[in-house]
Structure formats: structure tokens, C-alpha cells
């Protein structure tokens with residue numbers, strides 16, 4: 397098979413949702429359809445259970461599972477599907493944002509009863525900013541939930557999407573009868589008794605055909621006709637180009653737990669979802685068919701065994717083929733590296749692979765060469781864009797609790813930051829170190845891992861920071877910048893890349909600082 401055909405076969409995507417909407421269940425059902433697993437319940441949830449904050453075993457358990465579920469690959473109807481796992485827990489949101497840089501499309505799962513929830517809003521916003529094609533799956537139709545039109549409205553209002561329904565429910569909850577598939581023009585009946593079975597769809601070109609009344613009952617048939625009329629009137633026709641540009645989002649309804657609407661979703665997905673897309677680097681747009689290999693690290697996973705400090709760096713292949721034992725350029729280090737046992741992923745297993753193609757993910761064993769965002773090429777000096785750091789939500793000083801282990805602590809912090817567990821800021825004034833995280837849980841993770849993997853002990857000290865603002869030094873007026881640095885010196889730090897960061901204590905301070913030093917532009921992400 398030629399490389400062009402290999403690329404055309406691949407669909408690399410992520411499933412995002414608020415916890416409990418059904419992401420794990422849907423993933424599992426997709427794997428079942430792909431024949432990658434034989435029974436339900438085989439995919440372990442990567443969820444951090446509620447109340448797990450101080451339960452370190454739970455954190456480790458979660459970490460173990462997320463290695464196994466980082467990439468779930470399977471074949472379905474001659475397509476190779478790679479599902480990239482995204483943690484649902486909000487404390488790990490940054491992980492999810494980074495994974496979104498490696499997907500070519502996304503499926504958003506929404507709970508029919510809860511509608512659009514907070515975490516969904518945040519994740520969809522990131523996808524929207526990047527024009528990532530999204531399909532919306534409204535789940536749990538077997539339960540009482542919101543009215544389908546209200547939900548579509550909510551998706552448009554709260555998520556800022558332009559929806560095009562490709563299926564529509566017939567009833568809901570207790571009265572749920574099935575789904576009319578607008579995409580395939582057929583009806584799939586839901587049978588309460590035989591829930592786990594995959595039922596055959598009934599072809600139905602025209603819902604005005606009177607035989608519909610015999611199938612779903614007169615009342616339901618009339619309601620469906622009315623509702624579909626409204627759907628055709630209010631919502632635009634599905635437009636594949638608009639979907640792929642990220643300007644229109646098709647919507648499916650179903651029940652992942654009951655296998656209902658999942659095959660329809662998958663069949664449509666493999667037809668419409670984009671194959672591996674080109675990616676912007678600092679020098680050019682890199683197309684998958686460019687010939688020469690390039691890829692970037694979007695995730696690093698530390699070994700679970702503290703005695704072996706090697707890590708697994710997950711590389712998304714953007715162009716060309718990645719081959720075992722061929723030296724590639726690590727652009728940041730300007731150093732050639734070759735990999736004797738790159739891992740490919742299949743279902744929940746990994747295996748050594750000789751050749752991988754654009755869209756694929758390879759896991760590379762790493763002893764500390766990589767950090768998130770690193771680019772590998774066949775020799776070209778370029779860096780892929782698009783893994784910015786966002787301002788953390790929590791900030792604490794980190795102190796060394798064992799003076800004999802300063803070196804270990806330093807190394808541990810360094811490596812955990814490379815993995816993207818949290819962000820490190822070093823104060824300009826006194827060199828004190830501040831750890832910034834998205835959620836409080838990470839502090840426990842860091843403390844635990846420093847002790848168990850590096851033999852170092854730390855304590856934390858609270859510091860009041862509202863937001864980290866990256867300050868554009870280069871564009872600033874030199875005199876104004878000097879004054880800003882003098883006045884704000886107590887609040888200035890450097891991030892790991894050496895960029896200047898203003899740790900503002902309130903929204904008001906940010907506003908005042910912007911007014912006073914207009915040429916020192918403050919940004920809430922590290923890339924601007």
C-alpha cells in the first residue's frame with residue numbers, strides 16, 4: 397500500500413466530555429464494533445474516583461490505566477482508527493488540551509439529562525479555537541432528559557457551535573422508541589428487552605410513507621414527521637466541507653450503554669472525519685504527504701516502576717514514515733536519535749513496530765531527552781506550533797524538605813515539568829520556585845512522585861496569585877519595560893522556557909498594569 401493510501405486510511409481523534417457523560421462507555425462500544433475487544437467492561441476507566449485526592453494508590457492506579465488507554469487503535473471497514481484518550485477529570489485538563497493538538501477530529505459526548513456542562517464548554521472552546529472538526533453525540537437517550545430541540549439550542553448557545561442534526565430521537569426516556577437516521581435515511585428501533593443487541597436498521601427514505609405508523613405507532617410517527625420538518629427548516633443541511641473546516645458540527649443521538657446509535661455514529665464518522673491534516677510549524681505548513689518524516693511529542697508518560705526511570709514519549713506523526721532504527725533529528729537538542737523499539741498501539745496493547753504513518757502515534761522510550769512539544773524530523777530545522785501553556789489556576793511555593801536531597805528534588809521537578817504535570821515559575825528576585833497547576837490534585841501527585849521516584853521530599857507554601865500573565869518583552873518599549881520590571885519586581889518570574897511572567901494578584905492589578913504599561917502586553921497563554 398502506498399503512503400498516500402496509508403494516510404487516507406487513518407482517522408485519529410479524541411473523545412471529550414464532562415466526566416460521567418459516557419466517554420468511557422462510548423470508547424468501549426467503538427472498540428467492540430472494531431472487534432478490538434470481545435466484551436463490554438474490558439476498557440478500564442481512567443477516571444480519578446471522587447474523593448481520591450489523598451488516595452495515592454488511586455492516583456497510581458489511574459496513571460497505570462492511562463498508559464494502557466493513551467492510544468486505542470483498531471481497524472474498522474478498512475480504516476485504521478486511533479482514539480487518543482483524554483482525561484475527563486478537570487485537574488488534568490491541561491493534558492487534554494495537549495492531546496487535542498494531536499487529533500485530527502473530535503467527538504463531543506453530552507449527557508441528555510445534564511446538557512452542556514462546564515468541562516465540555518472549556519474543551520470545546522479549545523477545539524473551536526483550533527478549528528478542529530467536531531461531531532456531537534448526545535448520549536443516554538434511554539433516560540429522561542431534555543427536549544431534543546432545547547438541547548440543540550443549548551449546544552449552539554453555550555458551545556458556540558453551528559449544528560446539523562444527522563439523527564433524531566423518536567421519543568425519549570421511558571418512551572424512547574428509536575432513532576431516525578437522517579444521514580442514512582433509516583430507522584433504528586430501540587428494544588428495551590434486548591438492550592445489548594445491535595438491531596438492524598429499517599430503510600426509510602420518506603417518513604411520510606404511511607407504513608411508518610405501523611412501525612412506531614401513529615402518535616410517534618406524526619410527532620417524528622413534525623419534528624423532522626422543523627429540523628429541515630431550522631438547521632442547515634450537513635455540509636462536509638463546513639464540518640471539516642470546523643464551522644459546522646453534525647449531531648447524533650444515542651445511548652452508548654445500550655449500543656444504540658453507536659454504529660451509525662461510527663459509520664458516518666469513518667466517511668466524513670478528516671484523514672491526517674497538515675500542521676503548522678514555525679517555518680511552513682507541513683502536509684502529511686510531504687515525504688520526509690516529521691512529528692512532535694504531545695504526551696510523556698513516566699514509567700510506573702520507579703527503579704527504571706525511562707519514560708514513554710508519545711509522538712504524533714505529521715508527515716512521512718517513521719522507521720525503527722533510523723536516526724532522526726531532535727530539533728531542540730540539535731541531536732540525532734534513533735529508536736530500536738518504538739511502540740505502536742493496538743486496542744490496549746502495545747507492540748514494537750517497524751514503520752508508522754502520518755496520523756499514527758508511536759511511543760518512544762526516553763531517558764530524559766524529550767519534553768512536551770519537541771519536534772523530530774529527518775533533518776529539517778523546524779518546530780511544530782501549538783502547544784501553549786495556559787495560566788494555571790493554583791500556585792504554591794515548593795520548598796525542599798530534605799537538604800541532603802536537593803539534587804534529586806531539582807531533577808525530579810525538572811522531569812515532572814517536562815512531562816507536563818504542572819508548570820514551574822522561578823522568581824526573578826530570589827530564585828524561589830513556584831509550582832502552578834490546573835487542579836489541587838497535582839500537588840499531591842507531585843509530592844508523592846518526588847518521594848517515590850526521586851527520593852526527594854518537598855513541602856508547599858501558599859502564595860496568592862490570581863493569574864500568570866506572559867509578558868511580551870520583545871515588543872515592549874524599552875523604557876516602559878524597565879520601569880515595569882522595577883516596579884513589579886516582586887511579582888516577576890521566568891517560566892521553564894525563560895519567558896517573563898507577571899504573577900498578578902488580582903484581575904484589577906492586571907487591568908491597572910495594562911493601563912500603566914500599555915506596550916508591555918500581558919497574555920494568558922505562553923504562545924502569542
Ligand code: G4P
Nearest residue numbers: 413415416417418419420421484535536539651652653654
Ligand atoms: P465518562 O467516561 O464520560 O466519565 O463516563 P462513563 O462512560 O464512565 O459513564 C458514566 C456513567 O454513565 C456510567 O454509569 C455509565 O454506565 C453510564 N452510561 C453511559 N452511557 C449510558 C447510556 O447510554 N445510558 C445510561 N442510562 N447510562 C449510561 P456508572 O453507574 O457511573 O458506572 P458503571 O458502574 O455503570 O460503570
